[in-house]
Structure formats: C-alpha cells, structure tokens
Amino acid sequence: MKHLSRFLVASLLVLGFSTANAQDQNNPWAVSIGVNAVDIFPTGGDLPNQGEIFDEYFNASDHWNILPSVSKISVGRYIGDGFTFTVGGTVNKIENAGELEDGTEVSVDDLSYYGVDGMISYSFKNTLNTKWFDPYLGVGGGYTWLDEIGAGTLNGSLGFNFWLTENLAFNLQSTYKHVFEEYDVSNYPPTHFQHSAGITFAFGGKDTDGDGVYDKDDECPEVPGLKEFNGCPDTDGDGITDGKDDCPDVAGTAEFNGCPDTDGDGIADPNDECPTVAGLAELNGCPDADGDGIADAKDGCPNEAGPAANNGCPYEDKDGDGVLDKDDNCPDVAGTVANNGCPEVTEEVQKTLNEYAKTILFDLGKSSIQKQSYGVLNDIIAILQEYPNSKFTVEGHTDSSGSNKLNQRLSDSRANSVKNYLTENGVDQFRLSAVGYGEDKPIASNRTRAGRAQNRRVEINLVKE
Incomplete structure (x- = not known):
C-alpha cells in the first residue's frame, strides 16, 4: 500500500502525545487498537456520489471501506469530571467512493487514506451509574489525506466502551468528519463517516500497597487492605477497619469499637478486670455475689455481705451481747449496748x-x-x-x-x-x-x-x- 510511512509517522505522533483519554482518574491512561471503516455515502453532502444523511448508514457491504488488519491506534488520558482527551491515527484503503443516483457504485483505484484526529469526549458511565456500559459523545478535529491530498475536518463522535474488566474494554465508535474545503468528484477527501471497533486497555493507576485499590480511593494507601473498606485492613475480620478498631488483632463488635466482650456483661474485655466472668460495670466487670459492693476476688467473704473496712466480711459478735466486736469494748464478755458491749456494775x-x-x-x-x-x-x-x-x-x-x-x-x-x-x-x-x-x-x-x-x-x- 502506498505511503504506509505516513501511518507510521502518525502512530508515533499519537504514542508520543502527552494528553489523552482513559476510563477514570484511577486508570488515567488508555491505549486502543482496532480496525476502521470509511463510508463516503450517507453524509448528506453535495457531491453526486453522496446520499442523504444516514442514508444506508449500515450498508457495510456496498459502501464501507475496510482494511482487514489493525488500522487504528489511539492514546488517551482522563482529564476529570468525566472528560477525556484522545489522539488517534488511522489508515485505510479507499475502493468505494459512494453511489450515484441511478445506483451505480463509484469505484476508485486503491486510494491511500490517512487520518490524525484529536477529540474531547464526555462519558455517561457515572451518570448512568454503571461500571461496564460506558457511552460517550465527543467533538474534535483532525486532518485527513487521500493519497497526496489532505484536508482539515471537524469531527463529532458517538462511542461505546463495554468494560470487560476494570482495565479492558471492547470499543465501538462512529465519527462524522466534515471537510471544510470544497472538493469535486475527483478531489478527495470529501466529508465522510469513519467507524471503528477495537480493544481499549486502561492503565496508569497507582496502587502503592498492591491491594487492588488505587491510591486515589485508598484510605490506607501504604497498607494492604480490602476493597469493601476502601483499601484499609481488617486484621481480625470483624468488619471494623484496624484504624477504627480498638482491638485490631481480636475480633469484636461495633458496639465496643471492635473489642470483644467474652463474658457478655456489657463491658469490653480491655476494660474488664474479670473478662471471663460476667460482672458489674461499677466493679469494672467483676462479680459481687453477696452484693456488698466488693468484688468477689477482693472479698474475704464473697458469699456474705460485709463492709470494706472488714475486707467484705460481716463483723462478729463473739460474746453475743448485740454489740458488734468492732464497737464492743469488751468483745469477749457479754455486756450491754448502753455500756458499749461491756457488762454494767449493778x-x-x-x-x-x-x-x-x-x-x-x-x-x-x-x-x-x-x-x-x-x-x-x-x-x-x-x-x-x-x-x-x-x-x-x-x-x-x-x-x-x-x-x-x-x-x-x-x-x-x-x-x-x-x-x-x-x-x-x-x-x-x-x-x-x-x-x-x-x-x-x-x-x-x-x-x-x-x-x-x-x-x-x-x-x-x-x-x-
């Protein structure tokens, strides 16, 4: 094919271009390769070989010019807010130049077709709240050659990316290329449609910790984590990320900020002095069987209520005179209450x-x-x-x-x-x-x-x- 070097030059230009299109901010770069088809007929142009706009738009067998090999390459970069910028290069061979009013197909002698185009597009993927179906509209311009004759074009595109994975999509695109210069039948390129199909690979997202969550969306970008927790780890698997988990190595509940309550007494184990035995909050999770306000472990008489001053044991009245030994001045001799537990001299x-x-x-x-x-x-x-x-x-x-x-x-x-x-x-x-x-x-x-x-x-x- 003549002038193949032009396509190579255009391809190098595209690959070296620094501003381009991609899926989103996580994978800002995208490269697409595929095939393209050029259709001169359904453009609504003034030439005798052009029909009404969209007339026989899908008549691929009669009007489309397809080069049966890789004939399109583009590089893109995400700009932001759904917008991307793409630069692409295409090559083709023109044999069908449209159709006359009487139905006669206009044939030409293998004209070489080259195009370099730039496009700003807007994706409706987020608007439609979908991850795999990605329709977009684009506007831009470029330059197209037929053999030695070139012309500038104003382009409008409709395309679809069908994302098979997070990084790989099948792409379909149809572009209307309006030529500014006026050409007659023998002077090409005229206004035309260019269709393409191919594979798009998105890349360039940074994932420092390698957890599959890109840094931009990763709340813990330097520590491997889980997607459901925006890239943060949950070591104990209790559904609470380590950064918010007071007990990151032991499974717990949200009620206790990720800490367990082994004895079920409503006090998290780290704050429970008796974590394996149900107890009372006022005693830091320890039980008080006799209800005297002294934890059983510190109570000298855990089953008998007594004051703290007597180590949780009740005071004795050894002499049985009704005056407790602590108040009895004569604890070994029965006395009277009036005489502080001592016997009275009658x-x-x-x-x-x-x-x-x-x-x-x-x-x-x-x-x-x-x-x-x-x-x-x-x-x-x-x-x-x-x-x-x-x-x-x-x-x-x-x-x-x-x-x-x-x-x-x-x-x-x-x-x-x-x-x-x-x-x-x-x-x-x-x-x-x-x-x-x-x-x-x-x-x-x-x-x-x-x-x-x-x-x-x-x-x-x-x-x-």
Missing part, C-alpha cells in the same frame, strides 16, 4: 464489793494490809476483772479518834495501799483511783465502839461517767 455487785472491802484489815494505826485480807482482796480483783471497761475509786475512811490531820493522812495511805495491791495483781492502774476522806464520811456514830468500827473502812465505788 447495785448488787457494788454492794458485794463494799462488803468485801469493809473486811480488809490493816495493822493498828498503819496502812499496811494484814495477810489474812489477801483472800478477800483477790475476790475483789476477780469482780473488777469482770468489768474491764469500768473505773472505780478506792476510798479510805477513819473514825473520829485522833486528830483530823492524822485521820486524813491515814485514810489516804490506806486507800492507796489497797489500790497498789489491786494494780500489782492484775487490775489496770488506769481504772483505779484512790482518795482518803479521813473522818468526814462516817456511816455510824463515833460515840460507840461498834459505830467507830464501822467508820474505819475501805470502800470501792464505781465511777459513774
């Missing part, structure tokens, strides 16, 4: 103490206790030990014999002598005090021997607070 006990105390004997005119009184003193000690929370006063008294000063000194000395014996034999010294009243508090008449004997005495009396 009038009978008080009377017994003083009956014993009156029998304490001293050496004549002295404060030293006679040995025969030790037994009764020990009885007094036993009684005092029964009331460990009570305080007593040891009182010394004399008769009126002798001087008042002497009697006062003697009573003080005898009271302290008894106190000392009691404290030296087990009674807490802080529970006892001693005082002497001399002859000031007689209980009988000092005029008789019997009365004076009664007045010479020691009393042990309860201190009432």
Whole structure:
C-alpha cells in the first residue's frame, strides 16, 4: 500500500502525545487498537456520489471501506469530571467512493487514506451509574489525506466502551468528519463517516500497597487492605477497619469499637478486670455475689455481705451481747449496748464489793494490809476483772479518834495501799483511783465502839461517767 510511512509517522505522533483519554482518574491512561471503516455515502453532502444523511448508514457491504488488519491506534488520558482527551491515527484503503443516483457504485483505484484526529469526549458511565456500559459523545478535529491530498475536518463522535474488566474494554465508535474545503468528484477527501471497533486497555493507576485499590480511593494507601473498606485492613475480620478498631488483632463488635466482650456483661474485655466472668460495670466487670459492693476476688467473704473496712466480711459478735466486736469494748464478755458491749456494775455487785472491802484489815494505826485480807482482796480483783471497761475509786475512811490531820493522812495511805495491791495483781492502774476522806464520811456514830468500827473502812465505788 502506498505511503504506509505516513501511518507510521502518525502512530508515533499519537504514542508520543502527552494528553489523552482513559476510563477514570484511577486508570488515567488508555491505549486502543482496532480496525476502521470509511463510508463516503450517507453524509448528506453535495457531491453526486453522496446520499442523504444516514442514508444506508449500515450498508457495510456496498459502501464501507475496510482494511482487514489493525488500522487504528489511539492514546488517551482522563482529564476529570468525566472528560477525556484522545489522539488517534488511522489508515485505510479507499475502493468505494459512494453511489450515484441511478445506483451505480463509484469505484476508485486503491486510494491511500490517512487520518490524525484529536477529540474531547464526555462519558455517561457515572451518570448512568454503571461500571461496564460506558457511552460517550465527543467533538474534535483532525486532518485527513487521500493519497497526496489532505484536508482539515471537524469531527463529532458517538462511542461505546463495554468494560470487560476494570482495565479492558471492547470499543465501538462512529465519527462524522466534515471537510471544510470544497472538493469535486475527483478531489478527495470529501466529508465522510469513519467507524471503528477495537480493544481499549486502561492503565496508569497507582496502587502503592498492591491491594487492588488505587491510591486515589485508598484510605490506607501504604497498607494492604480490602476493597469493601476502601483499601484499609481488617486484621481480625470483624468488619471494623484496624484504624477504627480498638482491638485490631481480636475480633469484636461495633458496639465496643471492635473489642470483644467474652463474658457478655456489657463491658469490653480491655476494660474488664474479670473478662471471663460476667460482672458489674461499677466493679469494672467483676462479680459481687453477696452484693456488698466488693468484688468477689477482693472479698474475704464473697458469699456474705460485709463492709470494706472488714475486707467484705460481716463483723462478729463473739460474746453475743448485740454489740458488734468492732464497737464492743469488751468483745469477749457479754455486756450491754448502753455500756458499749461491756457488762454494767449493778447495785448488787457494788454492794458485794463494799462488803468485801469493809473486811480488809490493816495493822493498828498503819496502812499496811494484814495477810489474812489477801483472800478477800483477790475476790475483789476477780469482780473488777469482770468489768474491764469500768473505773472505780478506792476510798479510805477513819473514825473520829485522833486528830483530823492524822485521820486524813491515814485514810489516804490506806486507800492507796489497797489500790497498789489491786494494780500489782492484775487490775489496770488506769481504772483505779484512790482518795482518803479521813473522818468526814462516817456511816455510824463515833460515840460507840461498834459505830467507830464501822467508820474505819475501805470502800470501792464505781465511777459513774
């Protein structure tokens, strides 16, 4: 075929052109190869060999000129917002130049056809919300040669891409090429249609992490992920991307930001101090079987309610007097609530103490206790030990014999002598005090021997607070 080098030059021009068409912004570049057919007849032109517009438009057998080989190549780049720009080159051989009014076909002698065209097109794929059916309209211009004669053209195109995969499409296109120059029958190229069919391959999308989601749409472009999560990973497969998953390595639920709740108590495992046992929110997910507000693991008595101060155990009342040991000043001896759990000194006990105390004997005119009184003193000690929370006063008294000063000194000395014996034999010294009243508090008449004997005495009396 003559002048084949022109097609090669045109092809190199197309391949070297920097602005072109593609599917979309993810695959901005596209290359198409295919075959083309030139039809001069159905153009509505003024030449005798041209019919009305679209007349016998699909009459391929009578009017189409087809070169049975790859005869079209184009390169395109996506511009944005559905627009693309394409540059293409075509080559053909013209044998059929249309048809006269009487039906006679006009034949020519293998004219060489070359074309270089540029086109701005708009895709309706997104408008139709489809991924495989991609109709488009385009306008542009170019230059066409028939042998040595060339002319500029204004082009309008209708095309369809049928996307077989994300990158591969089958393309059909029909272009009306209007020639500006006026030619007669012997001067070509005239206005004509050019149809083409071929394969389009889109490429150029950047996918840094190789996960099949292009960087432009990949929310995690440097980490392989899943398409359903816009390229972000979901390591544990719980439907929550790692970036939004508080537990990315353990499957969980959206309610807990991707963390599990193993025991189902409504507290996510990372915040649950007892993740395998259902518990309470206020105890960080731990159970409280006895309901005392202390988690079982920290409760000394998990099945009995008790205060925190006693490690979750109830306070005991060992002596059974109704006063808890924590409040019982005498936890081992039954007492009364009024006396803080300690036994109260009754009038009978008080009377017994003083009956014993009156029998304490001293050496004549002295404060030293006679040995025969030790037994009764020990009885007094036993009684005092029964009331460990009570305080007593040891009182010394004399008769009126002798001087008042002497009697006062003697009573003080005898009271302290008894106190000392009691404290030296087990009674807490802080529970006892001693005082002497001399002859000031007689209980009988000092005029008789019997009365004076009664007045010479020691009393042990309860201190009432």
